[in-house]
Amino acid sequence: MNKSRQIEIWVGLFxxxxxxxLFFLAMQVSNLGTAYTGDxxxxxxxxxxxxxxxxxxxxxIAGVEVxxxxxxxxxxxxxxxxxxxxxxxxxxxxxxxxxxxxxxTAGLLGEQYVGLDPGGSEDTLxxxxxxxxxxxxxxxxxxxxxFIFGKGQEGKQ
Amino acid sequence: MIELFAQLGGWGMQALTRLGxxxxxxxxxxxxxxxxxxxxxxxxxxLFSVGxxxxxIIAVAGLFVGMVLGLQGYYIxxxxxxxxxxGLMVAASLVRELGxxxxxxxxxxxxxxxxxxxxxxxxxxEQLSGLEMMAVNPQYRILAPRFFAGIVSVxxxxxxxxxxxxxxxxxxxxxxxxxxxxxxxxxxxxxxxFHEDIVNGVIKSVVFGVVCTWIAIFQGYDCVPTxxxxxxxxxxxxxxxxxxxxxxxxxxxxxxxx
Amino acid sequence: xxxxxxxxxxxxxxxxxxxxFRRGSRWIxxxxxxxxxxxxxxxxxxxxxxxxxxxxxxIGAQLRPDEGTVEVDGENVHALSTPDLYRLRMRMGMLFQxxxxxxxxxxFDNVAFPLREHTHLNESMIRKLVLxxxxxxxxxxxxxxxxxxxxxxxxxxxxxxxxIALDPMMIMYDEPFTGQDPxxxxxxxQLIRRLNDAARITSIVVSHDVAETLGIADxxxxxxxxxxxxxxxxAQLSESGGDWTRQFIRGxxxxxxxxxxxxxxxxxxxxxAQR
Numbered sequence: 001m002n003k004s005r006q007i008e009i010w011v012g013l014f015x016x017x018x019x020x021x022l023f024f025l026a027m028q029v030s031n032l033g034t035a036y037t038g039d040x041x042x043x044x045x046x047x048x049x050x051x052x053x054x055x056x057x058x059x060x061i062a063g064v065e066v067x068x069x070x071x072x073x074x075x076x077x078x079x080x081x082x083x084x085x086x087x088x089x090x091x092x093x094x095x096x097x098x099x100x101x102x103x104x105t106a107g108l109l110g111e112q113y114v115g116l117d118p119g120g121s122e123d124t125l126x127x128x129x130x131x132x133x134x135x136x137x138x139x140x141x142x143x144x145x146x147f148i149f150g151k152g153q154e155g156k157q
Numbered sequence: 158m159i160e161l162f163a164q165l166g167g168w169g170m171q172a173l174t175r176l177g178x179x180x181x182x183x184x185x186x187x188x189x190x191x192x193x194x195x196x197x198x199x200x201x202x203x204l205f206s207v208g209x210x211x212x213x214i215i216a217v218a219g220l221f222v223g224m225v226l227g228l229q230g231y232y233i234x235x236x237x238x239x240x241x242x243x244g245l246m247v248a249a250s251l252v253r254e255l256g257x258x259x260x261x262x263x264x265x266x267x268x269x270x271x272x273x274x275x276x277x278x279x280x281x282x283e284q285l286s287g288l289e290m291m292a293v294n295p296q297y298r299i300l301a302p303r304f305f306a307g308i309v310s311v312x313x314x315x316x317x318x319x320x321x322x323x324x325x326x327x328x329x330x331x332x333x334x335x336x337x338x339x340x341x342x343x344x345x346x347x348x349x350x351f352h353e354d355i356v357n358g359v360i361k362s363v364v365f366g367v368v369c370t371w372i373a374i375f376q377g378y379d380c381v382p383t384x385x386x387x388x389x390x391x392x393x394x395x396x397x398x399x400x401x402x403x404x405x406x407x408x409x410x411x412x413x414x415x
Numbered sequence: 416x417x418x419x420x421x422x423x424x425x426x427x428x429x430x431x432x433x434x435x436f437r438r439g440s441r442w443i444x445x446x447x448x449x450x451x452x453x454x455x456x457x458x459x460x461x462x463x464x465x466x467x468x469x470x471x472x473x474i475g476a477q478l479r480p481d482e483g484t485v486e487v488d489g490e491n492v493h494a495l496s497t498p499d500l501y502r503l504r505m506r507m508g509m510l511f512q513x514x515x516x517x518x519x520x521x522x523f524d525n526v527a528f529p530l531r532e533h534t535h536l537n538e539s540m541i542r543k544l545v546l547x548x549x550x551x552x553x554x555x556x557x558x559x560x561x562x563x564x565x566x567x568x569x570x571x572x573x574x575x576x577x578x579i580a581l582d583p584m585m586i587m588y589d590e591p592f593t594g595q596d597p598x599x600x601x602x603x604x605q606l607i608r609r610l611n612d613a614a615r616i617t618s619i620v621v622s623h624d625v626a627e628t629l630g631i632a633d634x635x636x637x638x639x640x641x642x643x644x645x646x647x648x649x650a651q652l653s654e655s656g657g658d659w660t661r662q663f664i665r666g667x668x669x670x671x672x673x674x675x676x677x678x679x680x681x682x683x684x685x686x687x688a689q690r
Contacts, residue, residue, distance in 0.1 A: 018316055
């Protein structure tokens with residue numbers, strides 16, 4: 001009886017540890033724990049080039065996360081990428097509508113995210129608004145290309 | 158020359174019949190799951206010998222693998238100034254690959270071989286025949302609880318392995334090498350997707366659990382009931398399980414992450 | 416066919432007809448006919464390797480014959496569905512050579528095992544029954560020991576208690592006397608006979624221990640080369656047996672079963688050139 005009780009306790013402990021580990025992986029290691037689950041409002045922005053931006057990437061203002069990229073698609077009419085973002089509803093009508101959306105990279109090798117630079121307008125972003133001023137992702141090949149091209153031009157002059 | 162072909166053919170036939178017997182065993186194993194629902198006590202006892210007794214080796218291995226990953230990753234990434242990606246690198250390699258695969262390999266060595274030896278000895282000492290003559294089906298009463306205990310244990314052990322690995326990586330990266338804490342964890346959380354990485358990793362380890370336990374149980378049940386037969390079967394369990402895990406890992410990875 | 420005791424008018428409990436069983440290319444049984452009368456103690460004897468254990472497994476339907484039938488209590492065991500077979504097996508006990516006790520349970524739990532698996536008795540009832548069965552084999556005091564702590568003879572007695580736990584109609588003993596010291600051998604001989612007489616349990620003893628087996632059997636079958644070579648009461652056998660039986664019963668080193676494994680003549684083999 002005593003021994004079988006011990007076995008039960010150990011097995012219970014084992015299951016608990018296992019599920020704690022699974023919970024840890026889900027909440028602490030993956031993006032599930034960082035996902036904002038409250039209400040959001042939708043804002044879109046058009047970029048010439050989104051680089052490696054992916055759905056669920058962070059949207060930040062001054063480095064603080066305020067939302068997530070919810071959808072990315074290509075608009076064949078104006079040849080640009082449309083990025084839909086879900087911003088946390090506490091910021092509804094709090095962000096100027098002339099804010100500047102940039103696609104940034106965390107560190108040299110890190111993941112890409114959207115950074116918003118607040119503008120000075122009186123009007124604010126509401127559900128369904130579009131951010132008109134955008135800056136595309138920095139694509140390394142293009143930067144390098146421009147650099148070499150620039151050097152070439154310099155040499156000619 | 159012809160003899161060689163005849164021998165190869167003979168081995169092929171032997172392997173095929175064995176494969177067939179292994180699959181025939183699967184049905185009673187699953188059917189035995191019904192008995193477990195009625196008597197969960199059978200499963201609890203096996204969870205102890207299959208799962209609990211494997212915790213220590215998994216925990217120690219996970220911690221050290223994570224620490225090595227932290228160290229190696231740091232040296233490689235710091236060459237490119239990419240230390241911030243250390244957390245992501247450690248976590249991704251653990252959650253996607255090393256956690257499930259190394260856990261399954263260690264499980265085959267620790268619990269799988271023990272299962273084969275136990276069942277093989279029960280066969281050699283006529284305990285299984287004895288159960289049959291007592292009108293108790295050993296496939297339901299002995300094999301099925303062990304099978305399900307393995308299936309439950311491996312994913313939990315793999316999760317434990319990955320968790321301790323991430324912690325080990327953090328201890329080395331954050332504690333010893335001074336990687337920024339926020340960068341470590343944010344990079345990890347930004348790069349690891351719950352469905353794509355965690356869930357797929359768990360699916361992998363469930364598959365490995367099924368395969369390793371199945372092989373172990375089959376080898377024990379199918380062994381030649383002598384001491385030599387049992388020891389051969391034990392070796393076969395470890396070899397077959399390891400190969401099956403590595404092969405299946407490639408297939409699963411190709412299916413999931415491509 | 417010799418009839419035993421008062422069971423003359425009853426049909427035999429086990430009827431084996433034309434049994435053929437092959438292992439690899441070797442015929443272990445080649446047309447075996449055996450009747451086991453109810454309530455008697457029937458011994459099946461033969462040299463090692465004649466498949467005596469195999470015969471018990473065929474009766475218990477753990478193995479399937481290539482040809483022939485085995486009927487137990489009027490039912491063809493190899494034609495039964497699995498649930499019916501299991502119901503029949505609950506009425507058969509079998510004592511394995513090694514005892515076949517479950518090594519991870521105590522003596523008490525081993526004897527209680529069939530009761531817990533097949534009955535819905537409560538624990539106090541099971542306890543009473545187990546203690547009674549253990550008392551019958553004289554091991555009530557050993558109930559808390561683990562199988563690894565038992566001597567070979569004690570393990571067999573515990574296994575016997577387990578075999579009679581469900582009050583079967585018959586018990587099959589597989590080599591019950593092999594490897595026992597004289598005292599535990601005597602104990603087992605006594606026990607087997609007593610169980611047979613007290614509970615009218617039909618007993619089948621498979622053995623090659625001549626003296627012990629002939630001492631307690633009512634009816635003896637001697638098998639060799641897959642067939643019954645002789646049958647009868649022990650008395651009939653010892654006086655009238657043929658050459659082969661006489662060699663077997665007296666334990667003569669040479670006779671119909673030659674001392675030498677077949678070989679070419681010694682002179683040529685030893686002095687001739689090596690192959």
